[in-house]
Amino acid sequence: MYKRSFLGGGLGLFGALALTAPAFADTSVSDLIAETESDSTGQVTSVSQLSDVQPTDWAFQALQSLVERYGCIAGYPNGTFRGNRSATRYEMAAALNACLDQISDRFASKADLDAVKALQDEFAAELATLRGRVDGLEARVDTVEAQQFSTTTKLEGSVIGTIQFGDQTDVDGGIGSSRASALAEVGLTFNTSFTGEDLLQITLLTGNGGNDFFGEFFDAGGGLAGGTVNPGAIEYRDTGPGVELDRLAYEFSPVENLSVTIGPQLYPSDFIDGNSYANDPGADFNSGFFINNALIINDAVDDPGGAGFGFNYNVGGGPLSLRAGYVAAAGGSAVEGATETEGLFGDPHQAV
Structure with a gap:
């Protein structure tokens, strides 16, 4: 098929050359073969490299196809094609054979096609299975892309x-009992990055609103006193049943080795406590009791969290880091409270 197509377009060019005078009177067969072979001096990759070929020439498109598509035409060493000189039938045969050899190196032969067809027949079942699996994967990818968050x-x-159960003695020596109870918390965190090096984090929490006996005390008469120290209290006690905003903070790096975090809901322990036994309810003891940084004001600031900022500067990318943070628990309040100043720079707040 491809040979017939080539002869239809290619012989038109060679026939035209033969009818055009003057002929290739001084061109030998070896010269014409050299013209079609890929030698280092005459091979061209674009018809524009032939100085005596113009787009207005009647055979320009045919020559362009032979040069740029099939790569089987070369110019003379001086960069000319000499298209107005004719060739003998022997020279045409040599040139056509060289060009077909060049083409046969680029396309499969009939024997090659027969071998491929035999392999297709032999592995028809396997190919059908693979085709089905690919179609299935494409459908699943389309579904994921359409439903991605x-x-x-x-x-x-x-x-x-x-789940908790046990008895407890309060700080005043009173003894009370507590029944088995179950506490639960469900959290959804949205981690958004706009540049790949920043993080906007939004966390929503809800739960069953349960209370743990570690966070409550009994008075001398055995009644609940509601302690203020809360030793060992579980972090997610009293969470829910409504949905609350646990975190809204944006972290970015303005310069190398410096991380800055700012937001209306974050915590001092984010910046100044690296204790591996605290600050991660999914992996640790879920209690502020294990926070090992005495500088953290736990109940008044770190437990509720608030508005503020913090930074972490890793000096030279080495083992030394400088960290600082400021959090105002009442930073969202513009109205002065009865006993506290409140607001972003009022009490209660913490700067470390």
């Missing part, structure tokens, strides 16, 4: 539960 936001979820 966001191209910049990843959604993480967590469910944490605790």
Whole structure:
């Protein structure tokens, strides 16, 4: 098929050359063969490299196809094609054979096609299975792309539960009893990155609103006193049943080795406590009791969290880091309270 097509277009060019005077009177067969072979002096890759070929020439498109598509025409060493000189039938045969040899190196032969057809017949069942699997994968990819949450936001979820039972003695020596109870918290975190090096984090929490006996005390008469120290209290006590905003903070790096975080809901322990036994309810003891940084004001500031900022500067990318943070628990309040100043720079707040 391809040979017949080539002869239809290619012989038109060679026939035209033969009818055009003057002829290739001084061109030998070896010269014409050299013209079609890929030698280092005459091979061209674009018809524009032939100085005596113009787009207005009647055979320009045919010559362009032979040069740029099939790569079987070369010019003379001086960069000319000499298209107005004719060739003998022997020279045409030599040139055509050289050109077909060049083409046969680029396309499969009939024997090659027969071999491929035999392999297709032999592995028809396997090919059908693979085709079905590829179609299935494409359908699943289309579904994922159509239903994806966001191209910049990843959604993480967590469910944490605790079952407790036991007795407790309060700080005044009173003894009370507590029944078995179950506490639960469900969290959804949206991690959004706009540049790949920043993080906007939004966390929503809810739960069953349970109370743990570690966070409550009994008075001398055995009644609940509601302690203020809360030793060992579980972090997610009293969470829910409504949905609350646990975190809204944006972290970015203005310069190398410096990370800055700012937001209306974050915590001092984010910046100044690296304790591996605290600050991660999904992996640790879920209690502020294990926070090992005495500088953190736990109940008044770190427990509720608030508005503020913090930074972490890793000096020279080495083992030394400088960290600082400021959080105002009542930073969202513009109205002065009865006993506290409140507001972003009022009490209660913490700067470390």
